[in-house]
Amino acid sequence: MYTYQTGNQTIDYKIEVVPNRTDITVQICDKEGVKVIIPRGLNENNVRSIIARKATWILKQLNGSQPAEEKPAAPKKEAVKKEKKETAKKETAKKEAPKAAASAAKTGSFEEGDKFPYLGRQYRLNIVRGDVAKAEMTFRAKFIATVPQSWNEQQTNEGIGQLLTEWYQGRAGEKFQEALKSVKKAADNAPESVKWDELGEEYATTQDNTIVLNWRLLTAPLATIEYVIASQFTNADELFEDAAERKQWLSDNTLNAF
Numbered sequence: 373m374y375t376y377q378t379g380n381q382t383i384d385y386k387i388e389v390v391p392n393r394t395d396i397t398v399q400i401c402d403k404e405g406v407k408v409i410i411p412r413g414l415n416e417n418n419v420r421s422i423i424a425r426k427a428t429w430i431l432k433q434l435n436g437s438q439p440a441e442e443k444p445a446a447p448k449k450e451a452v453k454k455e456k457k458e459t460a461k462k463e464t465a466k467k468e469a470p471k472a473a474a475s476a477a478k479t480g481s482f483e484e485g486d487k488f489p490y491l492g493r494q495y496r497l498n499i500v501r502g503d504v505a506k507a508e509m510t511f512r513a514k515f516i517a518t519v520p521q522s523w524n525e526q527q528t529n530e531g532i533g534q535l536l537t538e539w540y541q542g543r544a545g546e547k548f549q550e551a552l553k554s555v556k557k558a559a560d561n562a563p564e565s566v567k568w569d570e571l572g573e574e575y576a577t578t579q580d581n582t583i584v585l586n587w588r589l590l591t592a593p594l595a596t597i598e599y600v601i602a603s604q605f606t607n608a609d610e611l612f613e614d615a616a617e618r619k620q621w622l623s624d625n626t627l628n629a630f
Contacts, residue, residue, distance in 0.1 A: 374416065376423045383430055387419055394494050395624045398426055400433040411494055413487040414628075421626050482532045488515060490540075491547070492593030492621065499532070509535035544568040544587040551597040558611055559602060566601060573627060575600045588627040596621040 376383045385406035393411040400406055408419050423430070487494040495511075500518045507519045509532075517532045548566050556562040563583055571577060571586035578584070583604045589597050599618035602608040609615045 374419070376420060376427070378424070378427045378431070381431060383423060383427060383434075385419075385423060387416070394489070394492070395621065396422060396626075397624055398422065398430065400430065406430060406434070411487060412485075413494070415481075418626060418628050421628065425626070481529050482517075488536065489591035489625075491590065492596070497532075499528070507531045507535055509539045511539065515539075540590050541568070541587050544585070544590055547590055547594070548585050548597065548601075551594050552601055554594070555598050555601050559606055561605060562602075563605065575622065575627070576604055578604055586627055591627065592621050592625070593618075 374385050374387060376385065383406060385408055386404065388407055388409045389412055390409055391412045393409065396411070396414070397409045398406065399409065406423075408422065410419060482497060482499065484497065484499050486497045488497060489495075496514045498514055498516045500516060501521045501523075502518055504518055504520055507517065507523075510516045510518070515536070517535055519528055519531055523531060545568060548568055552562065552566050566583045566585055568585045568587045571584065571588075574586055575589060576583060576585045583601060585597070585600065589600060592600075595614070595618045599608050599612060599615065600622075602611050608619075612618055
């Protein structure tokens, strides 16, 4: 049993790991209380982030004593912005994006068989130790990290974290433009291009009339990415007939790729 404190209220919850699951669900049951169902590869910090984001909804359900499963929520046009007091901090983080990404990678722990999301699907990690001078990441239906035989556990974790970050960021531009191309077919007023950046927990934002997406959105299905892009310049719920399905991922998942 895990505990999350919010104000003067406490949320007790259980974590259930389902190996073949690709999404995250929060359930409230009369007998079991709060249960978070997650795929293998996520850690407690990932779950706490979800509990924190859904705390208001969870407490409302608990006080009502009604069994429930969280409903999806549409992202606002500015896509889940943080409070204004954090703006300065975020701007600094954006300017130092590579450094911030590298620092974040150092906190992870990676094991053979861990799964990581890419375009809505989970792919396993294969760690190969070999006689190589430089680590590299390849992708062939799974992530293959080849690291020097001499690396210790800390070097391996930091190295793989950096390799994964670079791999995702290296594909962000291409995949986001692919999503934008689909949006253009449905919306005549769609922008000509989009950019990506380090946006923390934001899905997207608009800077100087340009849509900027969080590179971590690559963990979401393309249909969801299209929804987020559209939400920045029009009413995405009216644009897509399957809007509820497209934004479900945003409700069930966080942007923590690893």
